[in-house]
Amino acid sequence: MYRSITAFAPATVANVSCGFDILGFAIDGMGDKVTVSFNEQKKLCVTGITGDGGKLPLEVEKNTCSVAIQALLDQMGTPIGIDIYLEKGLALGSGMGSSAASAAAALVATNTLLGNPFTKEELVPFAMEAERIACGSAHADNVAPSILGGFVLIRGYEPLDIVKLPVPKGIYCTLVHPHIELKTSDSRSVLRKQISLKESTVQSGNIAGFIAGLYTNDFGLISRSLKDVIAEPSRALLIPGFYELRDAIKSIGALGSGISGSGPTIFVLSPNGEIALEAGEKAKDVFHKIGLGADVYVSEVNNRGAFVLG
């Protein structure tokens, strides 16, 4: 009864270019771990956090793990005490779905501890409550791919409608995290509230093409569709080197690039691992030339999502 369960949940890319606000995907290898076990206090307790540099709150009402677990327990209606231990693998505020990964790992671990009363899909709304605490809005485009893996479409929110999409064979992602600070509030404030009908139509055509490309494994179509005319033109201005990187990776056969989440991390999609690695080298060159360091991470698109370890 007092066993402990540890789950891992991956980093994610949201706001996938033409899929601004509706499309995310999961990354392999990088992520957060959460360990949960029953306690006798009949309440939640965040017993410790590592890897956050002391920045994350231990308070149950503020921590994304405990908020997500509380939403799950509220749904069950039975008071259960759980100790929560979080090992952050993801940097905070980098645009790689850090808060989402913590919530996703916490939920998958807790669901297992309780004998899996919920499907993975059913865990998503609980994780959205954690996003509401962490980001101010209960968006699903990081938590859904972190839990479910693969490319995930958030078709709509009223009611929540999540569609797991196929992952084309061979597709790779390169994440590039330039060493700049970019506040989410700045990234939000530059977004236009009104856009032209023409821009909306172009965006619709691109996301439609991108989805068709995923289903047909058509890298050419995916590449032609991977263009965001709505958020990127404003947000790219906040990320020096963005357009230089975009042009550099296109020249070596990568499919395209975009801003991950609200940045500053940039994602590059490639048709194979070699081009993805080369895109990483190009990224280092681009940022070196403008005097910035950059972390590069190359991975397949993770089709598994969060899972229990050991």
Next chain:
Amino acid sequence: MYRSITAFAPATVANVSCGFDILGFAIDGMGDKVTVSFNEQKKLCVTGITGDGGKLPLEVEKNTCSVAIQALLDQMGTPIGIDIYLEKGLALGSGMGSSAASAAAALVATNTLLGNPFTKEELVPFAMEAERIACGSAHADNVAPSILGGFVLIRGYEPLDIVKLPVPKGIYCTLVHPHIELKTSDSRSVLRKQISLKESTVQSGNIAGFIAGLYTNDFGLISRSLKDVIAEPSRALLIPGFYELRDAIKSIGALGSGISGSGPTIFVLSPNGEIALEAGEKAKDVFHKIGLGADVYVSEVNNRGAFVLG
């Protein structure tokens, strides 16, 4: 050498709800016929038109058939004389792709007469030139499905990028043409030029879901996605009975409805032929109640496109 070729091209629905300006599909059975044969004048000649009530021009520079064929011949670079005879099966200005069907039939007939120098996909830009003459803009969302059949996505125009999508097994269309006049210019003038970021995101989610639904034969997802928040709210006000019909067909299990082209024809998609027929009865009731007649046509989605007869 002086044989004649007759081709048939189907009616089409463009502006398919959440696919405003980017998605069209073809209808079975209804359409236009064009017969072409070589002449000795070394120029194009529209020899006759039936079924148009005398409204369509015979002038080679103004007729959609001859304009489309001229674009094809210009591409080949050889001066060839062709006689063109058009049998209109589609009402003009009804929102069912009447001008597109004429151009599509003319091109498929001519291409066959010339020994098929072009693929069907390659004929689309020629038909777009006819749309430029007929409608003032070289849009492809009627001509592409009329030529190719099925659901067709116009991913973008720069360059033209056309994606033929799968047709879910069993899907049926009910076309409802209420007896009102609706000028395309009015239908255009009510469109907002600016829309909110939120509306654009909702539209993107819906078209993405619709495309995913086509690939997975998921009628539930197709139905949930079949919502246009951009053009329909303005244009539906020009079509009395639109919302009453929408609610009536949803109540009997149809997938959803929308305005065909720029109206006044309304299309209804259904998961089978029985519901499609019932939707037609509901439509007659709705328009009868408000004192309007309505023509109803029930058909499968045509996956063949334009073809040569006989």
